[in-house]
Amino acid sequence: MTTQSSSIVTAEVIPGPWPGNTSVSEFHSLDEASRKGCGSAAGPDKQRSQTYKHASAVHKVGKISCLTQGQTTYPSFVGFRNLMILVILVSNLRLMMENWKKYGVLVCISCHDYRRQDVIYGAILFSLVPSHLFVSYLIELVAAQEVKGVIGRYKKSGDTKRVEELHDQTVNFTPTWHLIALAHGINASLNLCVASYVVYYHIFHPGIGTACEMHAVIVWLKVCSYALTNRDLRHALLTQAPSASIPELYTSCPYPQNISLSNLTYFWLAPTLIYQPLYPRTTHIRWTFVLRHATEMITLSIAIWIASAQFAVPLLNNSLPIISSLDFMSILERVLKLSSISLFCWLAGFFAVFQSGLNLLAELMTFADREFYKDFWNSPSIASYWTSWNIPVSSFMKRHIYLPLVARGVPPKLAQVIVFVFSAVLHEMLVGIPTHNIIGVAFMGMILQIPLIALTDALQQIKGFDGRTVGNMIFWASFCLVGQPLAALLYFFAWQAKYGSVGLESKKV
Numbered sequence: 001m002t003t004q005s006s007s008i009v010t011a012e013v014i015p016g017p018w019p020g021n022t023s024v025s026e027f028h029s030l031d032e033a034s035r036k037g038c039g040s041a042a043g044p045d046k047q048r049s050q051t052y053k054h055a056s057a058v059h060k061v062g063k064i065s066c067l068t069q070g071q072t073t074y075p076s077f078v079g080f081r082n083l084m085i086l087v088i089l090v091s092n093l094r095l096m097m098e099n100w101k102k103y104g105v106l107v108c109i110s111c112h113d114y115r116r117q118d119v120i121y122g123a124i125l126f127s128l129v130p131s132h133l134f135v136s137y138l139i140e141l142v143a144a145q146e147v148k149g150v151i152g153r154y155k156k157s158g159d160t161k162r163v164e165e166l167h168d169q170t171v172n173f174t175p176t177w178h179l180i181a182l183a184h185g186i187n188a189s190l191n192l193c194v195a196s197y198v199v200y201y202h203i204f205h206p207g208i209g210t211a212c213e214m215h216a217v218i219v220w221l222k223v224c225s226y227a228l229t230n231r232d233l234r235h236a237l238l239t240q241a242p243s244a245s246i247p248e249l250y251t252s253c254p255y256p257q258n259i260s261l262s263n264l265t266y267f268w269l270a271p272t273l274i275y276q277p278l279y280p281r282t283t284h285i286r287w288t289f290v291l292r293h294a295t296e297m298i299t300l301s302i303a304i305w306i307a308s309a310q311f312a313v314p315l316l317n318n319s320l321p322i323i324s325s326l327d328f329m330s331i332l333e334r335v336l337k338l339s340s341i342s343l344f345c346w347l348a349g350f351f352a353v354f355q356s357g358l359n360l361l362a363e364l365m366t367f368a369d370r371e372f373y374k375d376f377w378n379s380p381s382i383a384s385y386w387t388s389w390n391i392p393v394s395s396f397m398k399r400h401i402y403l404p405l406v407a408r409g410v411p412p413k414l415a416q417v418i419v420f421v422f423s424a425v426l427h428e429m430l431v432g433i434p435t436h437n438i439i440g441v442a443f444m445g446m447i448l449q450i451p452l453i454a455l456t457d458a459l460q461q462i463k464g465f466d467g468r469t470v471g472n473m474i475f476w477a478s479f480c481l482v483g484q485p486l487a488a489l490l491y492f493f494a495w496q497a498k499y500g501s502v503g504l505e506s507k508k509v
Helices: 002-011 024-036 044-049 078-103 116-128 131-156 160-173 175-202 206-238 248-252 261-269 287-325 328-364 382-386 391-407 412-432 441-447 449-459 467-499 502-508
Strands: none
Touching (some): 078 328, 131 206, 131 261, 175 206, 206 261, 206 412, 287 328, 287 467, 382 449, 382 467, 391 412, 412 441, 412 449, 412 467, 441 449, 449 467
16 A cells, blocks of 8 residues: 555656656656756756756856946947936926915916017117128129139130239238128127117027027028138139049039029028038928927927926026025035036927937938937036037138148137137027127136136046947036026126116016
8 A cells, every 4th residue: 555655646747847747756757867967857858858956057158237337238228318307398397386385377378578679679770680691692692703703714715824923912911801701790790789689688588598509509500601601612613623622412503603692591490500502302391390399399399388488487586595695505505406407408409409400401401411419428528518519600610710720720629618708699699699798707617617618528447437428428517507597696686786677677668
């Protein structure tokens, strides 16, 4: 009986982790065979199908953690990006709800604090600013006619020496050449000076003033690029420069064939500050693409408006007594508190303009080169950020200021400083003139980038030190945690000290 029951137990199939519910007798046979180092009695096919799950090797090769410094390939951080977006949204939503409980709903569609004069002057100025582009077209049209006359004289002259002398005279010394440059300079300067005067003295609403001033700066940069590019093309034609000196893309529209109203109109509306006779183009307009980006831009603009009205404005108003008392710890607390909404508005504004707005305009204009920004969020240094977050402006600075200076023998570092000083002036104009407070905060904010560039560049040269990560943290801290919130506080304080508020100023006027 004992033997029988023992045989039954031995033959019983015991469920387990091994495949096929192997019986205990088979398990003993396998165990015995493995101890002897030989195959299973179950045969070759049965042996190949048997594996020991609990004994499988997990640690086979050396590996390092995916976030450890020195990896050749890093994992995707899309999940962290999504988490960051959620944290920003939730934190700002909580602050807006807190303000809603304290002050009520501050967002009002029918309420406005601009004067009728602001709207009229703003609309007229916004409409007239592009006329300077067409004035530059008329200047280039005159220049093109002069070039055609010079070319005609070249063809009539049979003396090669005489032709070369005419080249040099035309390029360097003729009054027409200098008059063209002078006319372009006066036209571009009038554009910026008149617009800045009207905004500073006649448009008191900072929002309307900012839109007009920014439009004027954009058109001014386009006028400069149009004049400088055509000057080089004219020079190349008159001096019979080698064809390799002119981009191959321009061969189907050589100078002066590019001097046409349609060519200028396309440049005016194209999402670029760089003039070219031709651009890479797409074949058709995708209207679903247009609709999607238009929806994004409108939605983000509304979100920025709500966040600013419901949270930023009350916070700025409450900060005025603190700034007046010069309580630096309280000011720091306000700056850090404001950094949350500032970061949200800045990121939303960046996406609305550079991703949605410029891609929308590029699609409508069938403009194919749509690299309006690079991965600036990964910038290991301040210099890398400035060359990657706003490609249209950085391309203009590089093409028309930095490279010509270096070509004339200016050291690259000094040329970089000159570019930042020029950019600092433009930033002060874009902020100081619409707020009627040219106090130099935006200017100094740009100038202070120069030592930060030197610091973050030096950090990357230190061996055994993660300078790229530290540089990226310096970039985020200097821009989003300190720079932008502090600048907003100072300009808001200066505005309130000068006018009280736009609404009060409207009543006074």
